[in-house]
Amino acid sequence: MSALVTLREKTHGLPMGKKIFSTIYSQKAPYFATIHATVAEMRPNYAEVHLPKRRSVQNHIGTVHAIALCNGAEMAMGALAEATVPRDKRWIPKGMDIRYTAKADSDITVVAETEPEQWEKDGDLDVRVQALTVDGVVCFEGVIKLWISSKQK
Template structure:
């Protein structure tokens, strides 16, 4: 497994409040932009990730909702962290495509839930290169979807042949 998987597995052994805080701080340091917007990681394992972004001033737009770019960051982070849990260390993980459709005004905090199938996980492990569309749902405090997303992640060997 990947180094990221090993680190997160150890953090996941902590009690829940400490685990959430530690995962969020870890990723905030690894990916400073995610840390700047205070993306919180509620759950992260090889099959699923759950991330939250609070509707706070630093991520708000002109109408006091979560800014569209912050919504994109949340969706990209949820899928990227999940793929990172499954991508072997000898491969480079890259976002290939982000398709975001803003369908309604978001209300309050946002939650992103991303999932990978066993087949997708095996593709990342067994194939030198490829890409997958990662299932992602973003909901607001009313459990409505303010945007629909498709995130396509690719991987290639770190060392070129």
């Protein structure tokens, strides 16, 4: 079990447990802290991150900035990967292919998803990501490509 999954289990039942977990997780990759996101759900093959629309993540037209959306997608992908990766394998991000499909004009929910069979072999693995406004409009969609390899023995 990964350290992130263990941390999630320890904080899950606490008052403000999601916020505590998310704050500690944000310190693993300090740029996560810039978006003030909360990991709403984290389980094998699925993660959901809520990103509030705040002045610090807005662009010049008052919508959530593209890079803040990418940070949210990477945070969701990382939570999914840590909850899913088999014990004998490791992962590292390799690339991101994203399309911005609508204005991100509200708080945002970023979802990352995979299928169980994707984790069975080494090599490239595509994590599907999308960001939705509070009205359910998909404002961002794409793939984060991971490299999966066996751990050295």
